[in-house]
Amino acid sequence: MDLAEYKGVYVIAEQFEGKLRNVSFELLGQGKKLAETLGEEVGAVLIGHNVKPLAQELLNYGAQKVYVYDDAALENYNTTAYTKVIEDFTAKHKPNVFLIGATNIGRDLGPRIANELKTGLTADCTELGVDDDKKTIIWTRPALGGNIMAEIICPNNRPQMGTVRPNVFKKPEPTEGAAGDVIDEKADLTEKDFLTKFIELIKVGGDGIKVEEADVVVSGGRGMKEEDFKEGGCLVELANILGGAVAASRAVTDQGWINPLFQIGQTGKTVSPKLYIAAGISGAIQHLAGILGSDCIVAINKDEDAPIFNVCDFGIVGDAHEVLPLIIEAVKKHKG
Numbered sequence: 001m002d003l004a005e006y007k008g009v010y011v012i013a014e015q016f017e018g019k020l021r022n023v024s025f026e027l028l029g030q031g032k033k034l035a036e037t038l039g040e041e042v043g044a045v046l047i048g049h050n051v052k053p054l055a056q057e058l059l060n061y062g063a064q065k066v067y068v069y070d071d072a073a074l075e076n077y078n079t080t081a082y083t084k085v086i087e088d089f090t091a092k093h094k095p096n097v098f099l100i101g102a103t104n105i106g107r108d109l110g111p112r113i114a115n116e117l118k119t120g121l122t123a124d125c126t127e128l129g130v131d132d133d134k135k136t137i138i139w140t141r142p143a144l145g146g147n148i149m150a151e152i153i154c155p156n157n158r159p160q161m162g163t164v165r166p167n168v169f170k171k172p173e174p175t176e177g178a179a180g181d182v183i184d185e186k187a188d189l190t191e192k193d194f195l196t197k198f199i200e201l202i203k204v205g206g207d208g209i210k211v212e213e214a215d216v217v218v219s220g221g222r223g224m225k226e227e228d229f230k231e232g233g234c235l236v237e238l239a240n241i242l243g244g245a246v247a248a249s250r251a252v253t254d255q256g257w258i259n260p261l262f263q264i265g266q267t268g269k270t271v272s273p274k275l276y277i278a279a280g281i282s283g284a285i286q287h288l289a290g291i292l293g294s295d296c297i298v299a300i301n302k303d304e305d306a307p308i309f310n311v312c313d314f315g316i317v318g319d320a321h322e323v324l325p326l327i328i329e330a331v332k333k334h335k336g
Ligand code: FAD
Pocket: 145, 220, 221, 222, 223, 224, 248, 249, 250, 251, 252, 263, 264, 265, 266, 267, 268, 269, 279, 280, 281, 282, 283, 284, 285, 286, 287, 300, 301, 302, 303, 306, 318, 319, 320, 321
């Protein structure tokens, strides 16, 4: 493999029902920095059906080129077909780097592509850099239960690949109407490339705001009760009136009080909302790993020595079942 032939940093953009995921913009911001250091271009690959109008948004967030695979057969995510698209793209354009969101889709797609292309992939990176001498990407991620940060490189194979969770990096400011190239592509797909068939989409958690994209996250821990996470419960009520999403600690998801998709932390989701309310959560290091990018953390805990109070912006020592109804009442009054 002639490594010098491989150029460009590409974000595999993710869209769902015609809307790009924020993580694609966050990755373009990082991709641009990497590309500048490497002296290469940053671009995006966009796959789906009727998705071409989304390309301008990717240009606005920094892509210089957007390659669009718009095909009715690609309307719904399909592991093998999307992998084949990226294989075709790689054979034609020889990208140096792929950045992928560590979403459900990205976590499925990334390893499959890496396997087909016989290259390496670093999952759940928290930092991306460039080795100045070798001009390779340095993928940094926590290892050994979060006790060390490992720097991983992919020196002998291309493309270099990594996934990054939503909200690890800040979204850059967009430039409306930014110039760039939008290039129509066509993948060489046959029936054999679709090993599974889309039958029905069942949304877990309904059509509500996604926890990783919410401006307000109301999160409950073991100090709460199961009914607090259900419709009419105090966590749900507060989230609804603040236009936010409900989330939980692992102690809660392990007990089955709420779907694990709503778990925040090292083995859950990373969030960076404007406001994170932690009720009845002690503040274990594994939970904090998912919330420290929040603009403002409000903690409610009846133990004044709970570690969450070391990281919060506002702390309330008290029983969350007494405090939350007061907050709900106050917000309702404020909203009139
Ligand atoms: P607890 O630690 O039991 O805390 C409950 C808190 O509620 C206490 O501080 C208590 O004072 C308070 N409380 C009780 N009653 C009330 C009340 N009425 N009003 C107010 N406060 C009250 N955890 C995660 O959250 N996310 C992860 O992704 C995650 N990943 C992990 C990965 C690994 C490898 C390991 C080993 C652990 C992981 N954990 C994770 C678990 C983590 O270590 C903690 O066990 C967990 O976060 C504790 O959840 P908690 O704060 O809800 O429960």
